Amino acid sequence: xxxxxxxxxxxxxxxxxxxxxxxxxxxxxxxxxxxxxxxxxxxxxxxxxxxxxxxxxxxxxxxxxxxxxxxxxxxxxxxxxxxxxxxxxxxxxxxxxxxxxxxxxxxxxxxxxxxxxxxxxxxxxxxxxxxxxxxxxxxxxxxxxxxxxxxxxxxxxxxxxxxxxxxxxxxxxxxxxxxxxxxxxxxxxxxxxxxxxxxxxxxxxxxxxxxxxxxxxxxxxxxxxxxxxxxxxxxxxxxxxxxxxxxxxxxxxxxxxxxxxxxxxxxxxxxxxxxxxxxxxxxxxxxxxxxxxxxxxxxxxxxxxxxxxxxxxxxxxxxxxxxxxxxxxxxxxxxxxxxxxxxxxxxxxxxxxxxxxxxxxxxxxxxxxxxxxxxxxxxxxxxxxxxxxxxxxxxxxxxxxxxxxxxxxxxxxxxxxxxxxxxxxxxxxxxxxxxxxxxxxxxxxxxxxxxxxxxxxxxxxxxxxxxxxxxxxxxxxxxxxxxxxxxxxxxxxxxxxxxxxxx
Amino acid sequence: xxxxxxxxxxxxxxxxxxxxxxxxxxxxxxxxxxxxxxxxxxxxxxxxxxxxxxxxxxxxxxxxxxxxxxxxxxxxxxxxxxxxxxxxxxxxxxxxxxxxxxxxxxxxxxxxxxxxxxxxxxxxxxxxxxxxxxxxxxxxxxxxxxxxxxxxxxxxx
Numbered sequence: 102x103x104x105x106x107x108x109x110x111x112x113x114x115x116x117x118x119x120x121x122x123x124x125x126x127x128x129x130x131x132x133x134x135x136x137x138x139x140x141x142x143x144x145x146x147x148x149x150x151x152x153x154x155x156x157x158x159x160x161x162x163x164x165x166x167x168x169x170x171x172x173x174x175x176x177x178x179x180x181x182x183x184x185x186x187x188x189x190x191x192x193x194x195x196x197x198x199x200x201x202x203x204x205x206x207x208x209x210x211x212x213x214x215x216x217x218x219x220x221x222x223x224x225x226x227x228x229x230x231x232x233x234x235x236x237x238x239x240x241x242x243x244x245x246x247x248x249x250x251x252x253x254x255x256x257x258x259x260x261x262x263x264x265x266x267x268x269x270x271x272x273x274x275x276x277x278x279x280x281x282x283x284x285x286x287x288x289x290x291x292x293x294x295x296x297x298x299x300x301x302x303x304x305x306x307x308x309x310x311x312x313x314x315x316x317x318x319x320x321x322x323x324x325x326x327x328x329x330x331x332x333x334x335x336x337x338x339x340x341x342x343x344x345x346x347x348x349x350x351x352x353x354x355x356x357x358x359x360x361x362x363x364x365x366x367x368x369x370x371x372x373x374x375x376x377x378x379x380x381x382x383x384x385x386x387x388x389x390x391x392x393x394x395x396x397x398x399x400x401x402x403x404x405x406x407x408x409x410x411x412x413x414x415x416x417x418x419x420x421x422x423x424x425x426x427x428x429x430x431x432x433x434x435x436x437x438x439x440x441x442x443x444x445x446x447x448x449x450x451x452x453x454x455x456x457x458x459x460x461x462x463x464x465x466x467x468x469x470x471x472x473x474x475x476x477x478x479x480x481x482x483x484x485x486x487x488x489x490x491x492x493x494x495x496x497x498x499x500x501x502x503x504x505x506x507x508x509x510x511x512x513x514x515x516x517x518x519x520x521x522x523x524x525x526x527x528x529x530x531x532x533x534x535x536x537x538x539x540x541x542x543x544x545x546x547x548x549x550x551x552x553x554x555x556x557x558x559x560x561x562x563x564x565x566x567x568x569x570x571x572x573x574x575x576x577x578x579x580x581x582x583x584x585x586x587x588x589x590x591x592x593x594x595x596x597x598x599x600x601x602x603x604x
Numbered sequence: 605x606x607x608x609x610x611x612x613x614x615x616x617x618x619x620x621x622x623x624x625x626x627x628x629x630x631x632x633x634x635x636x637x638x639x640x641x642x643x644x645x646x647x648x649x650x651x652x653x654x655x656x657x658x659x660x661x662x663x664x665x666x667x668x669x670x671x672x673x674x675x676x677x678x679x680x681x682x683x684x685x686x687x688x689x690x691x692x693x694x695x696x697x698x699x700x701x702x703x704x705x706x707x708x709x710x711x712x713x714x715x716x717x718x719x720x721x722x723x724x725x726x727x728x729x730x731x732x733x734x735x736x737x738x739x740x741x742x743x744x745x746x747x748x749x750x751x752x753x754x755x756x757x758x759x760x761x
Contacts, residue, residue, distance in 0.1 A: 272650045322677040501743050
């Protein structure tokens, strides 16, 4: 109980509340402007959180992304351009509703479902994380090695329909993580004599490059004309919402559950949660033929799913230090830099900190309703912000952010290189999320492997001697073999068809 | 610009080979069979396998798609210049920031990019100066980041 009081004191501090409010405004702004994503918002925010205490820093990120993911619905519904990738799954549907004169209903449903989904995900987070942490206290380097493997494997398979390209992305991330002084022998690897690289590729400049610079490059090469801002005023978004929510309460719950579960899986975040929720909603709907023509049912599922996914992603991030999506990957990078290594021991050493984080999540999702309502009212003004002036300003902000971490221009170089790399990768269908996870988890993976090898005296079977480690190991190995088995079966099926056809 | 998978495969193979060759210079851990070279070697092996698979797939797809497919923007000079301007701006900052200082560099980059992306001269100039001063003030005064003053050192405020 004392811890909870301490946590409330930590959160209900004027500075923290101001940070939450400013982050909310920032998140709504970034989310509502197409081309600026929630991940980019996090990357831009990180140089600022670098100068904050842990609680306001995490509150800032949690609030910003919750707001941004909802705000992405606004241009999705009004212009058919999703403001963030998490709104892409249902932008067509929401736009069809706007054309049928139901813009208010689409946005109101999105807003309330986002808040409810976010609260659901947060409840799961607050309930599951402490219990899991207690369990995880028994974990040794063997379990952490397999957990990291499992997380990275998930990222490769979930983040893309082409696991091969996901694997390449992951390996690039792992390679970047090996740069710098190695942890076992203290030998500088791939630094080529550069003192700046001794400490490794600086994480924050790399993130800013991969999420912001690449986005700027996409904007300046976009050939489509800027969309026309709709002229019609937006009325009361809450009218008739009660009926929608009553009718589709099962969808609301299902979307929230799917979102949270996908958020927890490493490598998949809010955008994939929304796609899956939409597909499931359509499959089990009584009226699947109405989907895509301005039917509100799918919006309930997806609106809840993407915001639930945000909170879900924090479960593995806080408990094991294994990020559930790109955003929590950035957060883990920040926490490491602050010397606050995420993991089960945080729950023992600083429980008030963890509870403060949960409280911030609840506040962020509750504040979403009034602030999101305001953003909808201001939608037309928000969409009129000239991006041709905004993008250069963001570039300068990136430069300063990359510089501010170590106060060297080398950060700007890292940012530029990683930005170009991410741009080329995404243009060619290589997903970015596995690379980020590889960069974050590379050190943990190598560290836990080396420690385990020393413990087991070089015997690889040591990785299967403890029961939980063995279980995790078997699951991981099974996942690795899965594509081979599937490929072999497909080939066999094709061969059987062939012989049948000719037999 | 979309490149055929095989091109990426070849690049990855070359990269992996160079990386694995370089790990030979890493010291061995006394009394242990695993040292600093182990992880880079594993990553290199992974990249080699993936690179080879990409080449196989790229060659198989070659009949259907061109080796290099240029995006819409590659055909337009305006967009090619836009694209080149971003790395150019970063390079300019990296090379000139210490000498010129943050404020002159940022104003230049902002003004050039704003005009280039289609804003009017006045709007660009106002944005460039205002945004630079706000960002500079916030980071150097509030967060105490030592942004370089460069030429403006004598009048630093």
